[in-house]
Amino acid sequence: MANRVAIVGIGQTTHSGRRPYVNDGELIYDAVTRALEDAGLTINDMEAVMAGNMDMFEGHHLNDAMLNLYSGAAGRPGFKMNTGGTVGTMTAIQGWYHIASGLYDVCLVIGWEKHDEGPATPAISTITDPAVDRHFLVGAIGGLATVSVAYMQRSGCKLEHAAMVRANASQAAHRNPMAHMREIYSVEDVMKARMVMYPLNLLMCCPTSLGATAMVLASESKAKKICKKPVWMKDHVTVHVEYGGAQFGIGEKRWTSHMEAGAKLFKRNHITKPMQETQVFEMYDPFAFAIPMWLEDFLVCEPNEGWKLIEKGALKLEGEYPVSPSGGVLCTNSIGDSAILRVAEAALQLRQPIRRCTLHQLYRRLRHT
Amino acid sequence: MKEKVQEELIYINKTMKIPYKWRTGEVWGEFFRELKENGIIYANQCPTCGRAFCLPKDVCTRDHTRCTDRSKWIPVGPKGTLVTYFMAEQSFLLPTTGEMLKIPFAVGIILLDGATVILQHQLEETDEEKIKIFMRVEAVIKPKAERKGNIFDIVHFKTITE
Numbered sequence: 332m333a334n335r336v337a338i339v340g341i342g343q344t345t346h347s348g349r350r351p352y353v354n355d356g357e358l359i360y361d362a363v364t365r366a367l368e369d370a371g372l373t374i375n376d377m378e379a380v381m382a383g384n385m386d387m388f389e390g391h392h393l394n395d396a397m398l399n400l401y402s403g404a405a406g407r408p409g410f411k412m413n414t415g416g417t418v419g420t421m422t423a424i425q426g427w428y429h430i431a432s433g434l435y436d437v438c439l440v441i442g443w444e445k446h447d448e449g450p451a452t453p454a455i456s457t458i459t460d461p462a463v464d465r466h467f468l469v470g471a472i473g474g475l476a477t478v479s480v481a482y483m484q485r486s487g488c489k490l491e492h493a494a495m496v497r498a499n500a501s502q503a504a505h506r507n508p509m510a511h512m513r514e515i516y517s518v519e520d521v522m523k524a525r526m527v528m529y530p531l532n533l534l535m536c537c538p539t540s541l542g543a544t545a546m547v548l549a550s551e552s553k554a555k556k557i558c559k560k561p562v563w564m565k566d567h568v569t570v571h572v573e574y575g576g577a578q579f580g581i582g583e584k585r586w587t588s589h590m591e592a593g594a595k596l597f598k599r600n601h602i603t604k605p606m607q608e609t610q611v612f613e614m615y616d617p618f619a620f621a622i623p624m625w626l627e628d629f630l631v632c633e634p635n636e637g638w639k640l641i642e643k644g645a646l647k648l649e650g651e652y653p654v655s656p657s658g659g660v661l662c663t664n665s666i667g668d669s670a671i672l673r674v675a676e677a678a679l680q681l682r683q684p685i686r687r688c689t690l691h692q693l694y695r696r697l698r699h700t
Numbered sequence: 701m702k703e704k705v706q707e708e709l710i711y712i713n714k715t716m717k718i719p720y721k722w723r724t725g726e727v728w729g730e731f732f733r734e735l736k737e738n739g740i741i742y743a744n745q746c747p748t749c750g751r752a753f754c755l756p757k758d759v760c761t762r763d764h765t766r767c768t769d770r771s772k773w774i775p776v777g778p779k780g781t782l783v784t785y786f787m788a789e790q791s792f793l794l795p796t797t798g799e800m801l802k803i804p805f806a807v808g809i810i811l812l813d814g815a816t817v818i819l820q821h822q823l824e825e826t827d828e829e830k831i832k833i834f835m836r837v838e839a840v841i842k843p844k845a846e847r848k849g850n851i852f853d854i855v856h857f858k859t860i861t862e
C-alpha cells in the first residue's frame with residue numbers, strides 16, 4: 332500500500348508572453364523560493380528534486396543539469412521529466428512516487444517554460460516520424476484542430492460553443508493575478524478573432540506564455556507538521572495512446588486515452604457520478620473545444636453533453652461544476668509549467684475555494700498523455 | 701510580482717542547423733520502395749489481429765507483433781474517405797524544411813479503402829466550404845520519373861465524386 336502524499340508548498344511566477352529581462356533559471360528560482368516560503372521550509376529540507384521541461388523548446392539538452400543551481404537540485408537526487416504538455420503533471424507524479432514508495436519524506440517538484448526563447452511549434456512537430464507525417468502535423472495545434480473538427484461533426488458542438496468556453500475562461504483568468512491573458516472577452520469578441528488553424532481562431536488557441544511553478548510534496552507524517560492545510564494527492568492515472576483511427580471511431584468503437592484514464596480513476600476511487608462527487612475540475616485545456624470534448628472523454632459527463640453544459644453555463648466560475656477556475660491553459664500556456672500549474676491550481680482551489688467546499692475534500696485529478 | 705527592471709537585456713540570437721540521417725527500417729523502406737517503383741500504396745497486416753496498417757507499422761500497437769511478413773501486405777487506396785482535417789490559415793515554421801508553411805494548408809486524416817488505420821496527408825482543396833467530413837478523396841501520385849521514395853511521392857489528396 333502506497334504512503335499518502337500531500338502538497339504542502341506551492342509557488343508560481345507571474346505568467347506573461349515575454350520577459351526579456353529574465354532568463355529561464357531566474358524563473359525557476361522565483362517559483363522554488365515561493366514554494367519553499369509557502370511551506371516554511373528551506374532548500375536543505377528537500378530530500379529530492381524533480382524537474383520537468385522539454386529540452387527541444389528552449390534548445391538546451393539536459394537543461395535541468397545546467398539550471399540546477401536555480402532549482403536547488405545540485406547535490407540532491409531526483410531526475411528530469413521530458414514528456415510534452417503533460418510534463419508538469421508527470422513531474423508532480425514522480426515526486427508522488429518517491430514519497431509514496433517511502434524512499435523520501437519531502438520532495439521538490441518544478442516545471443517551467445521560457446516560451447519566448449524559441450519556437451515551440453517546430454519542436455513539437457518533431458514528435459512525429461520525420462520520414463512520414465512530420466510535415467503534416469504543424470505542431471500541437473494541427474492535431475488539436477483535427478480532433479475539434481471531428482468533435483463538432485459527431486457531437487453537434489458549434490464554433491459558438493468554443494467561443495463561450497473562451498469567454499468563460501477570460502472571466503476566470505481576469506480574477507487570477509498570476510494568469511497571462513487576463514483580458515475579458517465576450518463571445519462576440521472571440522468569434523471575431525482571426526482564424527489560425529480552422530476551426531481554431533487565435534482566441535480559441537492557448538497563448539505562448541512563460542513561467543514556472545514549484546511544489547513541495549511531503550509524506551503524511553511530515554505534512555501534518557509542515558502545514559495546517561495539506562492537500563492530498565489521492566490518485567493519478569497515465570495512459571499512452573495508439574496513433575491510429577480509434578480516437579475517431581474508425582473500424583471500432585471510439586476509444587481514447589482519456590476514456591481509459593477516466594474509467595480507471597473513477598472505478599478505483601468508487602466514483603459513479605463525477606459531477607456530483609467532485610466539485611471542480613482543473614483541466615489541461617489547450618484549445619477551446621477541449622473542455623466540452625474532454626469532459627465527455629474523461630467520462631465526467633455523457634457523450635455529446637459537454638457543449639450542452641457550456642450552453643447552460645454549468646461550467647462557469649459560478650456554475651454548478653466549474654472547470655478550470657484559474658482560467659486554464661486557454662489563458663496561460665507556459666508548456667513545461669502548464670500541467671504542474673493545473674495540479675497547483677487544483678490544490679489552491681481546495682485550500683481557498685472559490686465557493687463552499689470542504690477542506691478535507693480530496694484532490695482528484697485527471698491528466699492524459 | 702513587481703519587476704524592477706523592465707528593459708530588455710543582452711540576448712544571444714542563434715539559429716541551430718543540425719544534420720540528421722534517419723533510417724526508415726524494414727517496413728518503411730519496403731513501403732517507400734513500392735511507392736517509388738510501382739506507384740502503389742501498401743498496407744502491412746498484423747499476423748495476429750489482422751489489422752491493415754496504412755500508414756504501415758513496424759509493430760502492432762495492440763499485440764506487439766512484428767508486422768514484417770511481406771506476403772501479408774495488401775495494396776490499399778488510392779481512394780479513401782476523409783475522417784477529419786485542419787486548415788492552417790496562419791503560417792508556422794516547419795521542422796522538415798526550416799521554412800515557413802505556405803498557407804492555406806489543409807491536411808486530412810484519411811482512411812484509405814482497404815486499410816484499418818488512418819494516414820495524414822495534404823488535401824488539394826483549401827476552400828473550407830468545400831471540405832466535408834466523409835467526402836471521398838484520392839491520392840495523386842507523382843509520375844515515376846519524379847518519384848524519390850518518400851512521402852511526397854504522394855502529391856496530395858484530391859476530392860473525387862463517385
Ligand SMILES: [Zn+2]
Nearest residue numbers: 746749760763
Ligand atoms: Zn495486431
